[in-house]
Amino acid sequence: MKSKAAILFEVGAGLEVREVEVQDPGPGEVRIRMVAGGVCHSDLHVMTGHLEAPVPAILGHEGAGIVADVGRGVTSVKPGDPVIPLWRLSCGSCEYCTGGRPALCAAGTQIRWSGRLADGTSRFKCDGHEIRHFAGVSSFSNYTVVPEDAVLKIPEDLPLERAALLGCAVITGVGAVFNAARVRPGSTVAVFGTGGVGVNVVQGAAIAGAEKIIAVDRLESRLDAARRFGATHTVDATAGDPVAQIRDSTAGKGVDYAFEVVGLPALMRQAYESLAKRGMAVVVGLIPTSAEVTVPALPLIYEERVLTGSLYGSAAPKTDIPKLIDLYRAGRLKLDELLTRSYPIEDINEAYAALESGGTLRSVVTF
């Protein structure tokens, strides 16, 4: 089947919208007609080489669509079902899957680093050449093929352009608050980087009942967004040391939780340095492949500080995303406010330029 898709042929070269051939779904696979693909920073990190991924590849790891057809043995979804693809494949039976941490399943690692499905091949071709999958999703294609285990059926009445954002931005941010940090009511929180995922950390902290939520960013537009999602204080990172500003607004104590949502070692250190005693810093931003982080070691013991990370919201997406949908319906989770624009797939590079400059919080491409 022919499909329009945004392909990264070479790191640094931007995306090219081309016609690709999408093969039929194999056994245990699902072909989805994507309706919306989320414009997330992680794809940009791949485009710039900040994050490694096999290329040429169809990028996009967040989206929503309708099941077009299914391969042999697929039972959980059928043609016509609205679905979200999940960017971390899980087998459902290993110790991590059964222990509530499916993002750590080896099946997801294999598909992420090979860009190929479980049988070692890709379902995409362009001009007769293999094009790899990205994160097992490739939502920047009108049609994509994903393993059944990476598909979540969603309610029929959810607008797909908004539902798309549940699959990465929302679950990654809110999940980090609830599953990785387990933010307690009345606590203090700092969030470094308040783009599409960062504002979801902010709103997760607000839902969890944090008393003080300090947003840190270099862009006024992102600090404004953070206020709309529940930040009680903002720190302009261009106006002096953010750590000092955070300590100032916490009577010198520091915060109970700090989230780094950019993926920069310097900010991970700042997050750690802004902690109170027994505080926890959680790295959510995807880190450059070769990055290392250095922090003063003494507070690990004398203040019992914790530095950790969170992959895919440390969540069990198949049970957690339906709970997020309930929160949205109850008016407690902001989703409509998160989507600031939609672009035709042809304008995807423009969509990324707007994301980078802070002109959009979260946008989607449509087909």
Ligand SMILES: [Zn+2]
């Ligand atoms: Zn993402």
Ligand SMILES: [Zn+2]
């Ligand atoms: Zn598993």
